[in-house]
Amino acid sequence: MIICSEHFDIKKIAESGQCFRINMLSDDSCYLIHGDKVLGVTMNNKEEIELDCSEDEYGEIWSDYFDMNTDYNKIVSLADKEDIFLNNAIEYGRGIRILKQDPWEMIISFIISQRKSIPAIRTSIERLSRLCGQKIENPYCECYAFPTASQIISLSDEEMSSCGLGYRSAYVRNAAEKMACGEIDVYSWNSLSDEKLRENLLSLYGVGEKVAGCVMLFGYHRLDAFPEDVWIKRALQAEYPNGFPFDAYKGYGGIMQQYIFFYYRNMSKQK
DNA sequence: CTCCAGGGGCGTA
DNA sequence: TACGCCCATGGA
Numbered sequence: 567m568i569i570c571s572e573h574f575d576i577k578k579i580a581e582s583g584q585c586f587r588i589n590m591l592s593d594d595s596c597y598l599i600h601g602d603k604v605l606g607v608t609m610n611n612k613e614e615i616e617l618d619c620s621e622d623e624y625g626e627i628w629s630d631y632f633d634m635n636t637d638y639n640k641i642v643s644l645a646d647k648e649d650i651f652l653n654n655a656i657e658y659g660r661g662i663r664i665l666k667q668d669p670w671e672m673i674i675s676f677i678i679s680q681r682k683s684i685p686a687i688r689t690s691i692e693r694l695s696r697l698c699g700q701k702i703e704n705p706y707c708e709c710y711a712f713p714t715a716s717q718i719i720s721l722s723d724e725e726m727s728s729c730g731l732g733y734r735s736a737y738v739r740n741a742a743e744k745m746a747c748g749e750i751d752v753y754s755w756n757s758l759s760d761e762k763l764r765e766n767l768l769s770l771y772g773v774g775e776k777v778a779g780c781v782m783l784f785g786y787h788r789l790d791a792f793p794e795d796v797w798i799k800r801a802l803q804a805e806y807p808n809g810f811p812f813d814a815y816k817g818y819g820g821i822m823q824q825y826i827f828f829y830y831r832n833m834s835k836q837k
Numbered sequence: 838c839t840c841c842a843g844g845g846g847c848g849t850a
Numbered sequence: 851t852a853c854g855c856c857c858a859t860g861g862a
Contacts, residue, residue, distance in 0.1 A: 681857040686845050732844045737859085774859050796857070 567624055569615050573638035575661025576607045576615070582662050582828045584784045586675055586688045589707070597706040599695075600631055601668060604704035633666050633787070641818050651805045652822065655829035662824050664783060669752045670745065671712040672785030673770070676777045677737045686730070693729040697721065715745035737772025744770070760788050783820040792819045801830035 576596055580588035587599040594609040605628060606618030619628060629635070642656045678694075679687045691712070698717040699710035719742045726735040744750045750770075755763055763786060767778040779793030792812065794802075802810050815822050 677859095680859065681843075681845095683846055683856075685847085689845080730845060733842075733859090734844095772859065776858060 567617055567619065567621050568610070569617060569624075569634070570613050571615065571634070571638075572613050573661055573663060574609075574613075574615050574632070576609060578659060578661045578828065579663060579665065581684075582659070582824055583684055584780075584824070585665055585667060586684070586691050587712070597704075597709075599702070599709055599711065600627075602700060602702055602711050603627060604702055604706055604709050606706060631666055633663055636663070638663065638821075641821055644815070644818075645822070646811070646814065652826070655825040658832070659825040659828045662828060664787065664789065664821060664824060666787050667784050668712065669755065669781070669785040670715070672781045673741060673752060673767070673773070674712075674718070674738055676780045676784075677741065677770075677772050678731060678734055679780070680734065680772075680774075680777060690730045694718075694726075694731075697725055697729065715742040718742035719746050734772065737770075740771040741773075756786060760790060763788065783823075789818045789820045790816065792823045795827070797831045797834070798823060798827055800834075801826050805830075 576588065576598075577590060577593060579585060580590060580596065585598070588596050589598070590596045595607070597604055597606045603623075608616040608618075610616055617624060617628060642660075645652050645656055647653070674694075675687070675691055678690050682690070695710040695712055697713075698721055699713040700717075702709045702711055718738065723735065726738065731738060745752060750766070755766055758766065760782070763782060764778055767773050767781055768775070773781075776793050776795055779791045782788040782791035783793060792798075812819055
């Protein structure tokens, strides 16, 4: 089916560091893996997006996954008109959305992400899924769902190392053991307050402030979460010597964070 | 408080 | 081909 939005650029979303399972086939075409589904996405032109699914499946799964009920025009219009940097970042990143991804997948993915580049994270997650995830029949690729906790704990240390997890293996195994034995249920954390959710995430071995922030934003859709990695820290230091106006953007600071991250990182790469 | 492991991708020579 | 650089967290 076809959807229309000026805030939907799957390539920018794929490069924005929030999702590691979008595989670009060309500049405007890709497939992505979510749960036990694979979806083909093609950008026919700037504002027309073709999704390879039925209207029913779109309504049941993808509309929510792509967060189509959030009005990005309204949010970006709230940016301070005198903040040239932020307005440039928003214009440059137009099309980025915050996806609603699976909390369990986000916890493990961002534990793996620490001290890794985006391509390296993608490689590790692909290997892990291939090793123990459920195979998904689809017309695009040999695809495997992101593994469950019990699938992960079935792996030997050697198998985990073969995914390039390095010292993160112990973090991943610890979280999977807690989840598999029922000590924690990350899906039930959806109902918690931001503060309690952050506390629970930080209690996991290998999860610090930055990883917790990413999981809150991308796995629990807490739009106030503002994960600060090195790029964001550099951007805020360079562009907001008096501090970023968090209070002015209460309720969607995480969206501003995505625009700033994408813009600043790409500007730095250019030179 | 400071220091540093650890491993894969990437830019540079 | 080879080398240095990047990098989030826990633990010494």
